[in-house]
Amino acid sequence: MGAQGSLADGLARSLARRSGLPVARAETHISWLLFCGPDAYKLKKPLKLTFLDFSTLALRQHFCEEELRLNRRLAPQLYLDVLPVTGPAEAPALGGTGPVIDHALHMRRFADDALWSTRLAQGRLTADDLTQLGERLSAFHGTAPRAAADGDHGQPADIAAATAKVLAPLLTWPHSAAQAQPLQAWLQAEEARLMPWWRRRLAEGFVREGHGDLHLGNVVQLPEGPTAFDCIEFDPALRWIDTLNDLAFLTMDLQVRGRSDLAFALLDGYLSHSGDWDGLTGLRYFEVYRALVRAMVAGLRQGQGGASADEPDYLGWALRHITPPAGGRGAPLLITHGLSGSGKSTWARALLQAAGAVRLRSDVERKRLFGLGPLDDSHAHGLDIYTAEATQRTFARLEDTARTLLQAGYPVIVDAAFLRRDQRERFAALAQALGSPWLILHCQAGPEELARRLAQRTATGQDPSEATAAVLKQQQGHAQGLDTDEARAAITVGECNAAGVAQVLQRWLEPH
Template sequence: MSAQHTLADGLAQYLAQHSGLPVARAETHISWLLFCGQDAYKLKKPLKLAFLDFSTPALRQHFCEEELRLNQRLAPQIYLDVLAVTGSAAAPALGGSGPVIDHALHMRRFADDALWSTRLAQGQLTADDLTLLGERLAAFHSAAPRATADGDHGQPADIAAATAKVLAPLLTWPHSAAQAQPLQAWLRAEEARLMPWWQRRLADGCVREGHGDLHLGNVVQLPGGPTAFDCIEFDPALRWIDTMNDLAFLTMDLQVRGRRDLAFALLDGYLTLSGDWDGLTGLRYFEVYRALVRAMVAGLRQGQGGAAADEPDYLGWALRHTTPPWAGRGAPLLITHGLSGSGKSTWARALLQAAGAVRLRSDVERKRLFGLGPLDDSRAHGLDIYTAEATQRTFARLEDTARMLLRAGYPVIVDAAFLRRDQRERFSTLARTLGSPWLILHCQAGPEELARRLARRATSVQDPSEATAAVLKQQQGHAQGLGADEVRTAITVGECDATGVAQVLQRWLSPL
């Protein structure tokens, strides 16, 4: 029996004696976990491996403190303290007066079914959960320290090298080589394309001290909503990464399990808050890389006699992901059309999840141009953001961003009123130029319903729109209806429901 095993046994006995409660135990390849009542304690094993060094008490203390520091950024309600372990391995105590022999991370315990990996399997995750987590991750990344352009992390060559290292065993294993070989060619081509982009992302501060291991098993549902936990503490290079690389683990994990709808709800929440549209230029590469990591781990487990039957087909998904159905042409483009309160945003949110699309919201991008957040009230800041000049800038921003996203291979939904014909024409021209399937979503609601929705919106603090009854009246006075030529590329909708969403998708994406 190892000394660390003895220490874990001794601490379990200590906790049981001092609490009068049963102590449950769990083990990972690098840690022991003890669960006692509402508390959990983690001991790091005295290991020195290729990717970590916990071999001395001083190193274990350092990495306990790093784990506490990193995870308190996201989950301070879980990560409480680092406690000295005193006494001896056979008779230890927490925080006693004897000699310090090790350290333990003290955490607040949560229910096993709170893990998102469990909740997804049980069908308990909702789009609202994912949108909220996306917003929280965007705020987390915004506050995280930035890497420097001449520093040790986020260098383009290192990104390509990390992918090559993961791909190497997959190219040699009999069960993976056939799928890994075409992936190798795609990855090399993408790396050549993305090298300047990676360098610019690093210079622009997009490489930050993130989470590093952001998959479904490291997200938990707490009373205050979802949060990530269990950041990588033992290797800075694995967490000092592009923010889109961090997010890609979770978007991949959802998609490979057949929940593209939830992945794009997450992405919608993240992008609405962060505005990091540029990040989608390389998201597909990062998602494929994350799938390769999972495939490699699954292959290693299988080689060691572990079960592989429950593992998703990461390599198959990665291979399909490199070639979207609209490869070689413009991705689909849809714009909404209708008065305030007609249901445009409700429809756009449902469609982005169903189609795996990205949504641009005029209300949000207009505010972003003035340095405001999505939920900031421009009037409270003394700003007039609805001038003709501001509207022109907003639609120019929407057009430029939509063009970039379509070229990156993402279906785009532009959520705006589009009450002027010239505004609609600039996007129909964009669709023709790129060869994109094109649709106008004409949203309608009766006068009473419009008034009711605007009144409800006025009491909400979660809606970016600042439209009022006065704004609606103004819109009704100057709105330019769809012309006969536009009607041919439009579909009229009322209340949003699953049947209607399916009909819109059939009309919008049928050429694909």
């Protein structure tokens, strides 16, 4: 068992005597964990491995303190303190007065079924949970320290080297070589394409001190909402990464488990809050890299006889993820059309999850142009963001961003009223230029329902739209209906439901 096992045993006995409560124990390859009532304690094993060094008392104290500091950024309610462990290993005490023999990280315990990996398996994760986490992670990344452009982290050559290091064993193992070879060719081509982009991302401050290990097992559902925890403390290079590389671990983890709907709900929350549409240029590469990491770890476990029977097929997913759409078509484009309150955003949210699409929302992008957040009240800030010039700028931004996203291979939904014909025509031209399947989603609702929805939206204050009854009346007066050609490219919908979503997807995405 070793000295550390003896220390963990002794501390468990001490905790049980002091509290009168049972103590549960768990072990990872680098830590011991003790659970006693509402508390949890983590002891780092005195190890020196290729990727970490906990071999001395001073190093274990340092990394306990680093773990506390780093995780308090996202989960301050879980990470409480670093406590000295004193006394002999056979009868140690937490925070005692004798000689310090080790250190323990003190945490608040949470329920086992609060982990998102468990909640996903139980079917208890919702799109709202993912959207909320996406917004939280965007805020976290937005305030995280930035890497220097000439510093040690985020250099393009290092990104490619990290991928090559993970890919190397997969190319040699008999069970993975056939799948890894085409991935190698794709990764090398992507690296050549992305090198200038990686340099620009670093220069513009998108390499930040993130989490580094953002998978479903490191997200927890707390009473106040979801949050990530247990970030990487032992290797700065693994957490000083592009913000989309950080997020990619979680979007990959959801997709490989068959929940692309939740992955795109997460992405929608993150991008709506951050506006980092440019990050999608390299997201697919980062997701494939994360899948390779998981495949390598699974392969190592298989070699040690510890493979899990329900391990996802990471390499198979990665191969499907890099395969271009059949027929050489461009990524599909959909725009909404309808009065305020007609259900455009409800439909857009349902469709983005079902199709694995990215949504651009005019209400959000209009506010972003003026330095406002999605829920900020423009009137309270003394701004008039609804002038003809502001509308022109908004639609120009929507068109430019949609082009970037379509060229990156993502289906795009532009969520706007599109009441003017010239606004619709510029997106029809964009779809034609890129060879993108094209659909207008014409949303309708009765006058009473429109009024009810606008009143409800205003009362809750939880929607980016600032449309009022007066705005609705103005829209009704100047809206330009769909002409004959547009009507052929449109599908008319009412109340959003699963059958309607399936019908829209068939019309939009399937070849005709």
